[in-house]
Amino acid sequence: MSKQVKESLTVSPFFLFFIIHGTQTSVGMLNFQSEIVEGAEQDAWISILLVGFSFHLIIWMMYFLLKKSNNGDILSLHQQMFGKWIGNIFNLCFYGYIILTVSTIVRSYIEILQVWVFPYVHLWELSLVIVLASAYIVSGGFRVVTGICFWGVVLPSVVLVTLYFPLKYANWNNLLPLFNHNLGDYIASANQTISNYLGPELLLIYFPFIKNNQNSQKWAHISIAYTTILYFIITIVSFVYFNIRQLEHTIWPILILSKIIQFPFIERFEYIYIFAWLLVILPPCCVYLWGGTRILKTTINLKPKRSLWISSAIVIVIVINLKTEISIENIISFQSTAGLVFLYCYIPTLFFGLNIINFFKKRKSLEN
Template sequence: MSKQVKESLTVSPFFLFFLIHGTQTGVGMLSFQSKIIKGAEQDAWVSVLLVGFSFHLIIWLMYFLLKKSNNGDIFSLHKQLFGKWIGNIFNLCFYGYIIVTISTIVRSYVEILQVWVFPYIHLWELSLIIVLATTYIVSGGFRVVTGMCFWGVVLPSILFITLYFPLKYANWNNLLPLFNHNFVDYIVSAKQTIFNYLGPELLLIYFPFIKNNNNSQKWAHISIAYTTILYFIITIVTFVYFNIQQLEHTVWPTLISSKIIRLPFIERFEYIYIFAWLLVILPPSCVFLWGGSRILRKTINLKPKTSLWISSSIVFFIVINLKSEISIKNINSFISTTGLVLVYCYIPILFFLLNIINFFKRRKSLEN
């Protein structure tokens, strides 16, 4: 069967770079540095690199699965391996993961807006604006979502020039001593890093929408490499600007470091950072919402608009009920753990199951 939808709905393989990188850079980029120090401390940059390298293997596994899938997506793969009913249950579990992930992204960004800019605006008002904007973009289809990823990667990239300013006050001794932690410490830091790398798993859904998708794998690896380098640079800049004791009490290190920037025509540069970050959180929100609505449509046979609005409504309901700081931390921890299981356990399990089934099919055909 065809592993690609009709050509008018597809995008060039080049855009896979923006689709993957766009989903990996979200609101977590503003705060991940204070979390990854819990294990390896000043050596946590090693864990950042290790997680990045491991995602290259995950990409290879996903391409193997998608090429063996009948329709080139997770829906047909689940049906091949588990049958229609059990496959649909797994699809709905994936749907739940996607919906909670979008809710986490939106709620985390709204928290920043409320703390830094709009302390007196209600949670539901800011959440409604972001959810409606995301829904409007997704309603345009996958090519519009891809365009959002393109601009959401290109335009905010200008902000990375601001990393120069913290380097003027860098204390490189903060990185010392090097490699003085054990293996468990690096694993603890890696677990905290995984949340920021999540997003490529949506390839399991939009793979048929990539033109000549069987030859697009290099763009996925280039995107992972770029994301890894970006997180590595941000980690090093943050570590040489803050020491470990300061990071332990800093919630959003990237935002705090932007406060030192002074320009003649801008007094509070961190406001530019915060509002520009809307372009950073929209791509992952749009891709995940598009993927979630597609799962719902494929599993329950709903119309595209119906599945989209149902998904958006569920996201809005979850977001407005995450009112306390503890609930936000809990849902972030839940997504990190769920993403870890999905990426490092479930995908390899599918890989082994598929190979075992194919082995017995080949053996049976030879016997016949």
């Protein structure tokens, strides 16, 4: 069967760079530095590079699975390996993960809005605006979603320019001593880092919408490399500006860094960051919502518009029920763990399982 939908619905392989990177830059970019120092401290930048390298291996496994899938996505691969009913159960579990991820992104961003800008605006009002904006973009189709992902690359890249200001106050001794932590410390920091790299797993759904997708793998790797470089640079700048003890008690380091940026016509530059970040969280929200819509259409034959609004309603219900700081931390932790298990356990299991199945099929065909 075809591994690509009709050409009018596809996008160029080059846009895979924007889609993957757009889903990897979200609210986590504003506070990941204060989380990764818990393990390797000033050496946590090594964990950033290690996680980036591991994602190249995961992308390679994904492409192997997608090329073996009948329809070029994980939805048909599940049915191919486990049968229709069990395969659909796995597909619906993936849908649950997608809804959880969108809810986490939206709630995390709303927390920033409420703390920094709109302390008296109701939670349901902010969630309604963000989710409806995402749903409206998704209703335009995959090409429109790809377009919004472009901004998910441009805006975080602008961060690199603004990092010049904190570098003027850099204390490079904060990076010393080098390599003085054990393997467990690096793994602990890597565990905190993985949640910021989540997003490429949606390739398992939108792969058929990439033109000439069999030859698009290089763009996926380029995107992962660019994300790794971006996180690495932000980590280094944060470490040389803050010391480790300061980072441990700083919730949103990037926003604190932005407060030292001064222009005659802008007094509170962090507000620019906060409002501009709406265009950063929209790409992952849109791609995940689109993926959830695709799953419901393929699995239970639900019309795309209906499944889109059902998914949006579920997200809003989840978000407005996350009212306490503990509940927000719990859902973020659970979503991060689910992503880690999916990428580092489930994908390799499918990879090796499919290889074993193919091995016995070839052996059986040779015997006959």
